[in-house]
Amino acid sequence: MNTDALLERIAAKREEVTALTQELVRIPTVNPPGDAYEACARFLGERLAKRGFAVEYVRAEGAPGDSSSYPRTNVVARYEGSAGADCVHFNSHIDVVEAGPGWSMEPFAGIVRGDRVYGRGTCDMKGGLAASVIACEALIESGMALPGALEISGTVDEESGGFAGVGYLCERGYFTPPKVHHVIIPEPLGVDRVCLGHRGVWWAEVETRGRMAHGSMPFLGDSAINHMGAFLHLLERDLQPRLQSRHTAEPVEPPGARVSTLNINSIHGGQVEQRYAMDALQRPTGDLPSPVVAHRCRAVLDRRFIAEESLEQVKAEIIAMLDELKQSRKGFDYSIRDIMSFIPTATPKDAPVVVATARAIARVLGREPSFIASPGTYDQKHIVRTAKLRDCIAYGPGILDLAHQPDEYVEISALVDSAKVMALATLQLMGVTAR
């Protein structure tokens, strides 16, 4: 089969893929709290139903975050193949992070300037979602026989772990063969890069304890904040250099993430934050703090680890530091609890979805792709771990560094090119011999 006509058809959809990206960005699916999920899922489902997809809405009832005011509604759409060949599934998360400060334009307007669509979620990842929709629609419209099924899902909460999204669907068999065989997640990893997997992650909360007293006589109490300070100091002085020296053989991008890392995500200690402000005369007004020695302090740790480390080692290393403080520091006491963890994942380079996507990139862009791994996890973790489907990658338009930033954008030419790659890869995975 000659695929030139298919590629031309996609090239002619430049305005359509731009418009679809704009429309998706204008539905402000901000997470947290999970705004407008239902509206976005319905928008996508109604469009695909018109193209012949069987559309299912799956609300993650009982999952974290689901409520009547913020329903966690996912959409899964399937276009049946003609001959029972492999099913190719494109999974995109519909949630975006808050706009935040620093924008030079309205973040949910989907403004087009030159070759760029601007807005929160253009890059991460409504542009990728739009490209996958256009790729599938072009395949259907081309009239080619598609022996396998096409699936497109729009799922919630990826930014907060994906438990009500892909995690929920994986537990219910939505990503398990023989329903699905190959998964492409159009996260913004770059139009010429195939992302094979990601580093591991361990989130934990450490709490230090002390004893309350009047703040004017701190010697009568025992400050949990001081104890936490001692722990944080140890992390910076002893652990950080060790992590920096642990290099991975995986091709993580950016290269700065080819080591183990630790971020102190947040710290809360003592009194709740006081809501005072300064008035015009620079006098404090509102709720003022009262003097207390903190009896409790909590820090959330975000530890990213490499394939060469095990989760057990990663946990044991930090617990050993806390135990050492308990021995050496008067009054130090702590507790630690897991928030979540995922081990590193890497799809082999000879897996069908990797080979097909790489070949399509070479054809469309005229250059060899690079193979990378992601510093952070994404929904591939659920697909590999829960659904046990290994043939999964992330591939999509957009520049990863722009994700979650002000003035986020995606390049329109990358939307078109990646849609071409997705369509060609799909044909190969369905076993259609194409030139």
Ligand SMILES: [Zn+2]
């Ligand atoms: Zn994303």
